[in-house]
Amino acid sequence: MATWIHHEGLGLDVSSAGELELAVTTGFPPEHMVMHGNAKSPHDLRAAIRLGVGRIVIDSTSEIARLAAEVPSGTRQKVLVRVVPGIAAGGHTAIRTGTEDQKFGLSLVDGSAQHAIARILDQPGLQLTGLHCHLGSQIATVKPYLLAVRRLVGLLSRIRQQHGITLPELDIGGGHAVAYRPGESLLDIEALGTRIRTELDASCAAAGLPVPRLTIEPGRAIAGPAGIALYRVLSVKRTGERTFVAVDGGMSDNPRPALYGARYAPRLLGRHSPADRQTATVVGRHCEAGDILASDVQLPGDTRPGDLIAIPVAGAYHLSMASGYNMVGRPPVVAVTEGRARLLVRRESFADIRSRDVGL
Numbered sequence: 001m002a003t004w005i006h007h008e009g010l011g012l013d014v015s016s017a018g019e020l021e022l023a024v025t026t027g028f029p030p031e032h033m034v035m036h037g038n039a040k041s042p043h044d045l046r047a048a049i050r051l052g053v054g055r056i057v058i059d060s061t062s063e064i065a066r067l068a069a070e071v072p073s074g075t076r077q078k079v080l081v082r083v084v085p086g087i088a089a090g091g092h093t094a095i096r097t098g099t100e101d102q103k104f105g106l107s108l109v110d111g112s113a114q115h116a117i118a119r120i121l122d123q124p125g126l127q128l129t130g131l132h133c134h135l136g137s138q139i140a141t142v143k144p145y146l147l148a149v150r151r152l153v154g155l156l157s158r159i160r161q162q163h164g165i166t167l168p169e170l171d172i173g174g175g176h177a178v179a180y181r182p183g184e185s186l187l188d189i190e191a192l193g194t195r196i197r198t199e200l201d202a203s204c205a206a207a208g209l210p211v212p213r214l215t216i217e218p219g220r221a222i223a224g225p226a227g228i229a230l231y232r233v234l235s236v237k238r239t240g241e242r243t244f245v246a247v248d249g250g251m252s253d254n255p256r257p258a259l260y261g262a263r264y265a266p267r268l269l270g271r272h273s274p275a276d277r278q279t280a281t282v283v284g285r286h287c288e289a290g291d292i293l294a295s296d297v298q299l300p301g302d303t304r305p306g307d308l309i310a311i312p313v314a315g316a317y318h319l320s321m322a323s324g325y326n327m328v329g330r331p332p333v334v335a336v337t338e339g340r341a342r343l344l345v346r347r348e349s350f351a352d353i354r355s356r357d358v359g360l
């Protein structure tokens, strides 16, 4: 993925030393990377400095001095400040990050963002290049982004008044909604592009500021619809009113339905079924009754063990959130294009799992 992202001329967000190291080993230029994280460890910060990450997003006041202490003397690390603009947007509270009542960023309202900015400007090893915000995920309308632009330009203007500096960069995060099921609304990316540009130009003109370089951070809008999760049916159970179709994966490869009720539209794949559709619940194989991948979906009434079930729009926050629950092993990743398939990541084997266990 990192190689493809590089070939497309895009930058890359990383949120740990692990993601950073992996991207660097593929040859991805570190200067085109941005490091995020509400709680970066000393190891993360050291790796970011050592490998030359382009920008580090400051997410808490306490990391300013810790980061500055790692910067070799005579050099400067570019940083952005993650601002909480006080905007509620996104598909679920667990993925809303633009409001005050969550763990990310520094508040505009209580002055934490302004305080952090002053602290950064006091550090000779840090170069503040701009502001960042990420409102959340699954945002289907342009309006919250326009409001965020207005509020961040307002802050850019206050920074110029108070500190006499004009910050050249603005990063407004991602969160562009994709449709997981037919009929769901998605964000109109072209409208987002045009309207944000217009808003940014107008807000900057009104404040007498030069227009900063704008960055956006689409995540799932790129990778989500490109991926399909394939499961093998292991059992079909009819209990009272319900039909449970149990597959060979579940919350260990996709915890989203269990975490925050994400909904999918599974389909039978690989054979044509003449049977009528029936309401079924697709469940995983793990030791939790809440291990449900998709409840109350329509599947052929003759769905049986051995069948393949496809879950579309599984290219983001799926494998990346996979766990070792029940030692089932994480699934492989296969790239498919124009009738050709190529293994990219192999299935996690028992030997992989066993190799970490050093014994008594």
Ligand SMILES: Cc1ncc(COP(=O)(O)O)c(C=O)c1O
Pocket (backbone or CB within 6 Å): 013, 036, 134, 136, 137, 138, 173, 174, 175, 176, 217, 218, 219, 220, 221, 316
């Ligand atoms: C800072 C930041 N930018 C961008 C994204 C991408 O969000 P999405 O995949 O919903 O577009 C995330 C998601 O967690 C994020 O934390």
